[in-house]
Amino acid sequence: MTDRRTMLPDARVSPRFAGVCTFCRYPRLEDVRPEHAPVDWAIYGVPFDAGVTYRPGARFGPRAIREASQYVKRYHVEHGFDLCARQSLADAGDAPVQPFSCAENARVVAEFARGLGDPAQTRLFAVGGDHSIAHANIRATWERRGRPAGGLALIHFDSHLDTIDATLGEKWSHASPFRRAIEDGLIDPKAMLSIGIKGPLNTGDDLNYAREQGVEVVTYERLQREGTASIDRFVQRLGAREAYITFDIDVIDPAFAPGTGTPCPGGLTSAESFALLRRLAGVRVAGGDLVEVLPDRDVAGNTALLAGHVLFEILCLSAIASTGR
Numbered sequence: 001m002t003d004r005r006t007m008l009p010d011a012r013v014s015p016r017f018a019g020v021c022t023f024c025r026y027p028r029l030e031d032v033r034p035e036h037a038p039v040d041w042a043i044y045g046v047p048f049d050a051g052v053t054y055r056p057g058a059r060f061g062p063r064a065i066r067e068a069s070q071y072v073k074r075y076h077v078e079h080g081f082d083l084c085a086r087q088s089l090a091d092a093g094d095a096p097v098q099p100f101s102c103a104e105n106a107r108v109v110a111e112f113a114r115g116l117g118d119p120a121q122t123r124l125f126a127v128g129g130d131h132s133i134a135h136a137n138i139r140a141t142w143e144r145r146g147r148p149a150g151g152l153a154l155i156h157f158d159s160h161l162d163t164i165d166a167t168l169g170e171k172w173s174h175a176s177p178f179r180r181a182i183e184d185g186l187i188d189p190k191a192m193l194s195i196g197i198k199g200p201l202n203t204g205d206d207l208n209y210a211r212e213q214g215v216e217v218v219t220y221e222r223l224q225r226e227g228t229a230s231i232d233r234f235v236q237r238l239g240a241r242e243a244y245i246t247f248d249i250d251v252i253d254p255a256f257a258p259g260t261g262t263p264c265p266g267g268l269t270s271a272e273s274f275a276l277l278r279r280l281a282g283v284r285v286a287g288g289d290l291v292e293v294l295p296d297r298d299v300a301g302n303t304a305l306l307a308g309h310v311l312f313e314i315l316c317l318s319a320i321a322s323t324g325r
């Protein structure tokens with residue numbers, strides 16, 4: 001049995017272990033009835049990992065997260081609402097990819113994203129894949145949100161800054177998406193917050209670049225020392241301005257999220273990451289992505305399950321502050 005309006009199967013009638021997998025059991029975009037279109041969010045996979053600098057395998061992330069997210073429910077206990085009653089959500093399938101070229105991949109993914117839903121209403125959520133795929137979704141979101149001069153505000157959860165100019169000669173790898181997005185004017189570094197950063201690094205260059213550009217860097221250590229004051233200040237400063245949220249699963253300690261390609265010990269717990277996301281209540285979410293889940297290293301499937309719940313938390317933020325236009 002399916003809820004006519006949300007097109008979601010009722011888990012009390014149609015069990016979560018049955019049926020074809022879509023993200024969180026949301027309907028496929030092509031199955032959304034005309035009277036329910038356009039949807040608020042098109043969620044799509046980007047099975048691409050040619051941009052990694054260490055372990056490959058994140059190309060299987062979208063499939064693993066679809067499967068694990070069958071157990072993501074719809075009613076948020078702390079916010080006190082049913083996400084699916086507030087937002088219409090759909091799984092738009094997987095973007096085409098070009099697995100032999102990071103730059104070409106960024107082009108084809110952005111082109112796919114541009115065509116999803118209604119540009120005026122539908123926001124875009126990309127599920128990776130490695131972090132290089134964020135650039136395409138940020139570009140498509142920036143265009144869709146009216147090409148704001150100076151770029152989008154960005155809230156970035158990650159162990160790494162991803163602001164390296166080039167790695168092994170590649171300028172479009174997962175180490176560089178925010179460097180390229182800043183250069184392209186898609187994001188405003190003075191309205192960029194990087195949360196959960198930790199070392200060690202190859203050099204201090206990417207950290208120095210980010211700080212020189214005006215990025216607010218809240219390392220995990222600083223978060224432990226100072227609490228969330230700087231995050232709260234950033235959110236306050238945003239006011240009504242929309243922000244894109246990019247979430248690299250490696251911001252969470254590999255003890256909780258081992259299934260990732262460049263693991264960095266000593267980070268957020270699962271619970272801390274949820275608390276931080278909930279702290280962003282009120283932020284108007286322009287678009288988002290979730291990246292770097294590597295199922296081959298995800299022995300118990302807990303990384304993919306966590307990723308499904310991070311996706312849910314970000315979508316809930318958008319339900320709190322509906323962005324309008």
Ligand SMILES: [Mn+2]
Binds near residue numbers: 162
């Ligand atoms: Mn990253």
